[in-house]
Amino acid sequence: MNNIEVSYDNNFINDLQEKLDHDGPFSSWELFKMAYDAELTTFTKDFHGLRALEFLPEMNFLPHQVQTAKQAIEEMNGRAILADEVGLGKTIEAGLILKEYMIRGLAKKILILVPASLVNQWVKELNEKFYIPAATFKKHYPWDSYDIIVTSIDTAKRSPHREAILDINYDFVLIDEAHKLKNHKTKNYAFVRALKKKYCLLLTATPVQNQLIEIFNLVSILKPGHLGNYESFLEKYGKDRKKINQDTYLKQLVQKVMVRNTRKDTSLNTTKRNIETVWVDFTDEEYEVYNELDKTFQPFSSFSKITFLRELCSSREACYLSLQKFVNNEEHHGREILQPIIERIGQLPHHAKAQKVVELIKEIGDEKVIIFTEYRASQLYLQWILQQHGITSVPFRGGFKRGKKDWMKQLFKDRAQVLIATEAGGEGINLQFCNYMINYDLPWNPMRLEQRIGRIHRYGQEKDVHIYNFAIRNTLEEHIMKLLYEKIALFEKVIGHLDDILAELKIDSFEEEIQSIMKESSSTGEIKIKLDNLTSIIQNTHQNTMTEESQYGN
């Protein structure tokens, strides 16, 4: 009892006395009583439980989300790493936790740090789903005038913002994509450590990417000393990320500050992914041009050749434009060889894949469809050809300003049947209202395909999703499809582990790895063998990590 600080409201009676002396103003009985009832309605009777659920009757939380929020508040006392797999609703869990602290009056000053591209989306979700009045940072507004602010760490850590923010006592700090803080020597890390904060959530789908010390660094933001100090940790666990499974004690410690739900153990399994490969044949004319381009060795490196071939598999326009650009460059030779090919490309009929797209969309019927392509020229072409067939579409690109992105998304939702997006545009838009996706060309990095699918197959999707992967037979696309996608069976199993596997294999970029295989091989046969090797290694490592993974997390 002696250790408890007790404080009383000492002003009330003086204020009342002043009103009595001045004969008012006073509340009527009705309003006085209603204010008391309002308090009875909103006060918090118990230490435990989530009151936020009563306040958000229109939200349908999944069981694992509610469980995670409870665990973060009641067992972890408001400092936790939320490490669910992609698409299970970390944002929802975080919103629920924040809401609970706000309702209980424990969080007023709130700082939310997210990647710049996600700022508006966070603001929107917090406002619309949780009725949390979050705002974005605007110039000329002092930081301490915001109660709930969403901004990027890059903005926040820059002077003079940095100093202003470090001066504020935050009740609640949230950091999205927290794996970017895995290195304790970075400025971002030091900045987050220096923030004055009571409760703190770190969100990441990949808490350990390469080394075990990364989890140490994340935990040390939340609970310094929980895993010992830097030297002792390094001495004991070294740099080996596998030890987290071998050492049950360490695993238990980590579980005290981290919640990780996987797709496997949540009810999200209820909506399925149907993935179908759609094989397309070029017309004879198209094959002729393709093969001719493939046989052309001279004027350019094999890598640019691969690019041109990929483009030709996408659209005449994409290939035509970049060949033209290549030829127009004074430094390049080989105009004589390429010019006839360029002319032949110009005369090709409609692209076989594009015609297949039209056919498929007509089969699908009135449903919304999202098409992903790697090339902007193909995007324009697809838009045109769809329009010729009376199918409405809107474009979507990474280069669009945020407002235009939101507008396009809205147009797609309300007016158009199809959204045609280029790769970079895919990041950070959520399109749960759509459950058909056409991958018009496949990215070389399967992780990127997973990110695409994650746009529609995520928390909030109520129907089964249908994914159509397009590939043209007897071209580069066939190798990519057969070797990378079908053989590894990425969709079913590996995704989610791929990051770990690549780290294990010390492969920094999967895409570069494949490009160098393509570049350094002199024949299609060689490409095949090399890709084959790569996929076997991945499969192997995957089996090993799977057995580990089953012991890791919750």
Place this chain on the structure above:
Amino acid sequence: MAIELHSFLKDYFTAHHCEIISNQDGVLQIQLNEKMDRALMNRPFYWHYIKNMGREGDPMQLTLITNQEIQDLKGERIHFGSPRLQQILNHLKENERFTRLFQVVQANQNTALHPWLVVNLKISYIGKHKKDEIFSIGLNLINGVMKTEMMDALHGIEFGMKISDFCYTITPIIKPQSGYKRILSVIDQYISDLDHDWAKESLETLENEMELLKHFYEDEWDEEIDQMEKELQDLKERYHPKIQVNIVNGGIFYLNGNFIN
């Protein structure tokens, strides 16, 4: 929930002298007046502009839908937790803090009304977690009689802002300030008689985490002393047990002598 939402809203707007245009099947249509438009509609520039023009202004209408089954109607769906209801509840809590009321008495001879100090208060216990308790206490400022659950006891009595005919008030013997002190000392006694396991738990957690923290900085004591101090402070903010006693609202009630017994 302590309130029935639909009638609560109707009473709220009626008490603020707004016209109820229609009220059926869980849909409430209200014509706001200027005061309530300013309080709820968040358009200060409009009012600033209109007043500068020397005009009256048009307060808005509000359609509130409490019946969650209705889907196709234009209006604001309002439910527990919705921003509009929170706004209204906060508006009440902020503005209806003080009162002075007289019991309405149909008298044909002189009747004395006794002054009572009524205080509604909230005790918040804040440690690792938080909970609240609400008390309503009345104190007779003539004889010092104290009564708990005062708001319940007042339920059903009619009150007015002005004293009824033939009634007169007795001047308090106990001043409101000293009455208030008496009430707080009773609360103080109540708090110290409680078992505070929650606070013990919270203190234990605080000490454990402070130990961990010191261990963390063992080897770099000097360089990072500021950082450690900051983190110790963060820990205290998060775990050090506190009790706050806040006043919800209160005032002086003049009650008929036969109120108690």
